[in-house]
Amino acid sequence: MNYKKTKITGMLFVILLAVLAMGYVKVERFADRKLNIVTEKIFTLPAGTGRVGLEDLLVEQHLIKSHFWFAWLLRVEPKLSEFKAGTYRFPAGMTVRQMLELLKSGKEAQFTVRFVEGFRLQDWMKVLQNSDYLKHELMGKSDDEIAVALGMKDAINAEGWLYPDTYSYTAGTTDLSLLKRSHQRMVKTVDQIWQGRDSSLPYKTPGEMLTMASIIEKETAIKDERKEVASVFINRLRIGMRLQTDPTVIYGMGANYKGTISKKDLETPTPYNTYVIEGLPPSPIAMPSEASIEAAAHPAKSDFLYFVADGKGGHTFTTNLDSHNKAVRVYRDLIKNKNEK
Secondary structure, eight states: OHHHHHHHHHHHHHHHHHHHHHHHHHHHHHHTSOSSSOOOOEEEEETTHHHHHHHHHHHHTTTSSSSSHHHHHHHHHHGOOOOOOOOEEETTBHHHHHHHHHHHOOOOOOOEEEETTTTOOOHHHHHHHTTTBBBOOSSOOOOOHHHHHHHOOSSSTTTTSSSSSSSEEOOOOBHHHHHHHHHHHHHHHHHHHHTTOTSOOOOHHHHHHHHHHHHHHOOHHHHHGHHHHHHEEEEEHOOOOOOOOHHHHHHGGGOOOSSSSOHHHSOOOOTTTTTSSEEEEEESSSOHHHHHHHHSHHHHHHOEEEEOSSSSEEEEEEHHHHHHHHHHHHHHHHHHHHHHH
């Protein structure tokens, strides 16, 4: 009798082992199963979400079909349940195990925002407003309020004081923190270039050098021309000649600018109208590139006082008004011939 009981117990034990082995195999197969993703998926795991909550999210978003094997996977491999809250990037072809390992690692998805040189602060704010997964703290704030939020004390506003580049961030990052990174980088860049500038230049402050750089940025996109453009404006400053640069007029017009400048616009006083005011405008008119700041700090040595577009993407530089007027006529004739073809 005891022998039969022992035999039955042994058989039950073998069956149990077989069942457990089969279950383990199925759990492992489930772990190696791909998520139901056709293209990349951005997945957010809220703070405080536990195992059951994660199961619910995965099923609700159709990433897995049922709770059963997922729950057993976390029981068999409890270390996989040590996931961290955040927003993650799930690529197509990712397995359940790879997903759990990613959630455990805490390596959140990285997003990017590109701040383009030559754009104004308000252009950058529009870029931020349209960027995914950002937390907005600056929406609706004026330029002055943004400057205060950035901790700027001496500048009129934040225009010009942000470094153009592509910045990475994780979900929930604030727009203010991104601008602070950009501002700190620009402050460091301006300080370094200011320390090594040509000491004979008529700048009183780093801000004036940055203002000049912003004008250069708006006047030419050709790297090799920037120092020549800088030399024109420096030469004008030295002899007391007005800068007379259209981008400053446009900036001063603000929302009134509709794509063209009239004679009246050139004659209408604003703090930025360099056809009317003497010297530099009170602040930058755009976010300059580092190349333009370098040009402002190390302009070419020249006698140029004028420049005009040459119709080929560059500019013609001249030293006197007669030569400048001839260059203007050449440019106008070239444009006229192009329009007639």
